[in-house]
Amino acid sequence: MKQISEMTLLFVEDERTIRDAYLPLLNRRFNKVITAENGEEGLSIYEEHKPDIIFTDIAMPKMTGLEMIRAIREKDKEVIVVFLSAYTEKDYLLEAIEVRPIKYFVKPINFDEFDDFFNNHFKDELKTTVYLGHNLYFDYDNSQILSKDDVVTLTQKEREFLNLLIKYNGNLVSYETIESMIWKDKFMSSDSLRTLVKKIRKKSYQDLIMNVSNTGYKIVVSD
Numbered sequence: 001m002k003q004i005s006e007m008t009l010l011f012v013e014d015e016r017t018i019r020d021a022y023l024p025l026l027n028r029r030f031n032k033v034i035t036a037e038n039g040e041e042g043l044s045i046y047e048e049h050k051p052d053i054i055f056t057d058i059a060m061p062k063m064t065g066l067e068m069i070r071a072i073r074e075k076d077k078e079v080i081v082v083f084l085s086a087y088t089e090k091d092y093l094l095e096a097i098e099v100r101p102i103k104y105f106v107k108p109i110n111f112d113e114f115d116d117f118f119n120n121h122f123k124d125e126l127k128t129t130v131y132l133g134h135n136l137y138f139d140y141d142n143s144q145i146l147s148k149d150d151v152v153t154l155t156q157k158e159r160e161f162l163n164l165l166i167k168y169n170g171n172l173v174s175y176e177t178i179e180s181m182i183w184k185d186k187f188m189s190s191d192s193l194r195t196l197v198k199k200i201r202k203k204s205y206q207d208l209i210m211n212v213s214n215t216g217y218k219i220v221v222s223d
Contacts, residue, residue: 004118008032008049012042012056012065013084018107022114026055029118039063046072053080058096069099077181084109100177102167130166133221134205138162145203152203157182161196165209165219174216 009030013019014037026033034049036042040062046054054072056065069081083096083104096104103117130138137146143159145152154162161182165173179188197209197217210220 004029006031007052008034009053009055010034010036010042010045010049010051012036012039012054012060012068014038014057014060018057018084022109025111025115025118039065039068043068043071050076051079053082055082055084057084059086066096066099069096069101073099077184100181131221132204132208136204138166154200154203157196158200158203162200162219165217168218170218170220172212172216172218178216 007030009026009032011019011022011026011033013035016037019035023033023035030053034045034051036045038060039056042054042056042065043063045051046068054069056068058065065083072079081099081101083101084107085104086107105114105117129140132138132145135147138144139146140159140163143154143156145154161178164178164181175188175193178193182188197211201209207220207222210218212218
C-alpha cells in the first residue's frame, strides 16, 4: 500500500469557500490534490486520474456526491471514500452506507476534528502490518502472517478478506459486503466462504474470526 504522502486525493465540493479553506490542509498531507465542483466533473476527473481517495460533498448540482460514488463503485470497490454533509442531509447518509465510506463529516467541519482524522484514524486505515494476537502479525503488502518462528503465505482472497475484517475494526461485516468486496462480480456460495474462513483460521488461530449466524463475520483479536 502507498503511504498517505504518495497518494492522490480528489476533493469534490461545489462551495468554493469550503474548497479554499481545506485545500492547504489537504495539500500538506497528500502528494496531489485535484478538485471538482460537482459530481459530474468529479466522475470525469476520477476516470482520468484514478485517485486513491475521494473526499466529497453529497448535495451538489448536476450530480450528487452519492450518485458519483455509486457510479465509481461499479468499477472500483477499493477507492477510499470520505463524505462531507450538511446537517439537513442526514437522510442521504443512511443511503451512503451502501457505498462504504470510511468517514463522514458534518458541516461546518471543526478544523481540529478534520486534522485529527488524518493524523490518527486515517493513518490506521493505511497500516500494512497489523497485530492479530497470539504473537502473530498480518503483513498486507507481502500477503503473509508472521510470527517469531514462522511465515505463512496467504492467497489473494485470504489476504483481502482478512484485511476487510481488520478495516471494520472488530465490527460485523455482512455477507453482502463480503461478497461485493471479495468475490466482486462473482457469486459467493456459503460453502466457499466457510472454506475461506477455515483456511485463514488454520493459518492463524481458531478464535480470530467469529461468525454471527445468518449475518456475517467479524475479527476478534486476543492475546
